[in-house]
Amino acid sequence: MTKIITAITLFICSLLSAQTQFEQGMGKAFGLWKEGKNTEASAMFERIASADKTSYLPNYYVALVNTTSAFAEKDKSKVDLLLTKAQDVLDVEFIKDQNNSELYVLQALLYTAWVVQDPMTNAQKYSGKIMENYAKAKTLNPNNPRAVFGEADYQLGGAKWTGVDTKPLCAQVDKAVELFATFKPETPFSPKWGLERALEAQKNCKK
Missing domain, CATH: 1.25.40 (Serine Threonine Protein Phosphatase 5, Tetratricopeptide repeat)
Incomplete structure (x- = not known):
């Protein structure tokens, strides 16, 4: 014993x-x-x-x-x-x-980096995948502020070329900022980034 x-x-x-x-x-x-x-x-x-x-x-x-x-x-x-x-x-x-919302947010961000590197070549190639990954992230966790903000931010970035109405997107940015305020990471090391960028986007929306 x-x-x-x-x-x-x-x-x-x-x-x-x-x-x-x-x-x-x-x-x-x-x-x-x-x-x-x-x-x-x-x-x-x-x-x-x-x-x-x-x-x-x-x-x-x-x-x-x-x-x-x-x-x-x-x-x-x-x-x-x-x-x-x-x-x-x-x-x-x-x-x-395959059910981790944060992984899909990061995959979307990675694809965005490819677009930023070469917009002319990669925007058409990756834009659909970016939106798919943010949609999946939001399905898995509708309260993930990085998913809500990332999706709106990517569309805002292309708004001057696509001509989409930015008001609904800015509303999503506002929602993301609210979600950041209540979001509780699972562990001390779990993802909690994104608020600063969301606040910056919120300011730009009000200009």
Whole structure:
């Protein structure tokens, strides 16, 4: 009986230790990202992902870091590398779970990065996929502020070319801002980004 209790205690301790290592690693990776060390942050998230196959978050942040980096990158070959890496790890998480609203939001954002890189070539190719992914994200979680805002923001970005009425889109931006106020992330590391961009879009809507 003592052996069983000892074994259980050791198992619980190992779980707590693993959890602590995960939290420490994630904290360090976020710190690097905040410092603008995107490559180092991505590498740290990758290491965490290889050590912990249970959480989607490390690979999610590998994809998010590389996708957001691509928006600011001017070198086409570097953009290709960043977005390919992002897509590879996102595909890994989609295989595990096709019902995660956040993954579809990120997939839409990744496709948007391709459009921004080369609008003339990629807008027609990816616009439909972007809207499909936001629609799926909203179906899975209608209260996901990133899904509501992302869908409206993408359409607002193209409004001057498509000529769509922006009032309903601006109403969706307002809704997203309200959702951000009540949104509660599942864990300390769960996605909670997007409010600043939504507030900026809200200001532009009122101009």
